[in-house]
Amino acid sequence: MNLRTLTQILLLFSSLSILSIGGGNTVLPEMHRKTVGDYHWLTDKQFADVFAISQAAPGPSILIVTILGYKAAGVPGAILATIAMMLPAGLLVYLVSRVWEKAKDAPVRKAIEKGLAPLTVGLILASGWVMSQAADHDWRAYILTSVCTAIFSTTKINPLFLVGAAGLIGWLGWV
Amino acid sequence: MSEKPSLFDLALTFNHIALASFGGGLSAWSREVLVAEKGWMEDEEFLSAVTMCRILPGANQVNLAVFVGVKFHGIPGACCAVFGLTLIPVAIALALAYFYFQYHHIPAVQGILKGAAAAAVALTLSMVFKTGKKCLKGAVPILFFVAIFVMNGILRWPLLACLSLLAPMAIAWGWPRKKAS
Numbered sequence: 001m002n003l004r005t006l007t008q009i010l011l012l013f014s015s016l017s018i019l020s021i022g023g024g025n026t027v028l029p030e031m032h033r034k035t036v037g038d039y040h041w042l043t044d045k046q047f048a049d050v051f052a053i054s055q056a057a058p059g060p061s062i063l064i065v066t067i068l069g070y071k072a073a074g075v076p077g078a079i080l081a082t083i084a085m086m087l088p089a090g091l092l093v094y095l096v097s098r099v100w101e102k103a104k105d106a107p108v109r110k111a112i113e114k115g116l117a118p119l120t121v122g123l124i125l126a127s128g129w130v131m132s133q134a135a136d137h138d139w140r141a142y143i144l145t146s147v148c149t150a151i152f153s154t155t156k157i158n159p160l161f162l163v164g165a166a167g168l169i170g171w172l173g174w175v
Numbered sequence: 176m177s178e179k180p181s182l183f184d185l186a187l188t189f190n191h192i193a194l195a196s197f198g199g200g201l202s203a204w205s206r207e208v209l210v211a212e213k214g215w216m217e218d219e220e221f222l223s224a225v226t227m228c229r230i231l232p233g234a235n236q237v238n239l240a241v242f243v244g245v246k247f248h249g250i251p252g253a254c255c256a257v258f259g260l261t262l263i264p265v266a267i268a269l270a271l272a273y274f275y276f277q278y279h280h281i282p283a284v285q286g287i288l289k290g291a292a293a294a295a296v297a298l299t300l301s302m303v304f305k306t307g308k309k310c311l312k313g314a315v316p317i318l319f320f321v322a323i324f325v326m327n328g329i330l331r332w333p334l335l336a337c338l339s340l341l342a343p344m345a346i347a348w349g350w351p352r353k354k355a356s
Binding site for chain 2: 017018055063088107137142149170
């Protein structure tokens with residue numbers, strides 16, 4: 001019984017690992033379909049809450065699989081799910097980065113580094129935009145964001161200090 | 176570039192990045208630590224690594240940890256970086272999961288996280304300014320920058336569609352014009 005669940009965890013998350021092209025969030029719909037619909041490890045509402053927890057907790061947001069594995073099969077399930085989600089994709093990155101190091105002086109690497117830079121900066125701006133939309137920010141949060149952006153851009157302050165201060169402002173209910 | 180970090184340095188540094196990022200902004204934190212603070216990579220190498228890690232399957236930040244770990248120490252480096260990135264966050268996720276399924280409510284941290292998220296967005300925006308200052312010189316790169324922001328951010332087109340449209344043009348633009356003399 002338990003072995004069956006662990007096998008399901010292993011197969012599900014290692015296949016999602018390879019399918020998650022473009023980042024972990026791209027396989028969330030499939031993850032939801034399997035864990036809620038097929039395996040009944042948790043309810044719809046629980047999945048939504050678990051998603052919120054994993055987004056807010058520190059570290060990679062893909063750790064939602066840790067919580068799903070925990071719900072399905074306790075701590076062993078959590079650890080297995082986490083490893084299964086990271087290992088296959090990690091091996092692929094390993095292979096690619098080996099090729100990348102070998103191509104240190106190749107024109108194709110120079111072209112990719114130079115060409116992708118403006119695209120990456122655009123994607124980072126897009127992720128900031130999507131983050132602030134997902135957090136359902138109102139005008140007070142936008143003011144806080146603007147002030148923090150100005151401080152980050154013009155001073156060498158330790159960012160953690162400012163994130164902590166903003167957390168305190170949130171705790172006081174001002175945003 | 177500073178000295179080659181030890182395996183322990185790798186684990187510790189990625190642990191630091193992970194823990195600093197509550198409320199989000201993991202990419203911005205990665206740059207803050209890897210490029211600005213430690214000097215392990217130049218901005219260009221960092222940015223291209225970030226995009227490759229996004230294209231490849233897997234969580235972007237885990238991929239970046241693998242990439243940086245391999246760069247310095249091969250497979251052991253990758254393992255240490257990923258271990259550092261995930262060990263304490265996994266413990267925290269487990270603790271939160273335990274509380275959530277036990278008591279069916281998330282510990283009252285909503286307000287704190289909302290404030291922290293606003294600052295995390297700010298850190299991400301300031302990263303756009305800092306990295307953009309160097310690579311957004313001229314009309315062509317600015318055009319690429321705006322185009323992908325609109326496609327991926329505003330219109331929410333899938334990343335793969337945006338990149339298969341723009342990346343070939345961008346790489347052609349970035350190709351070294353003259354053979355190295």
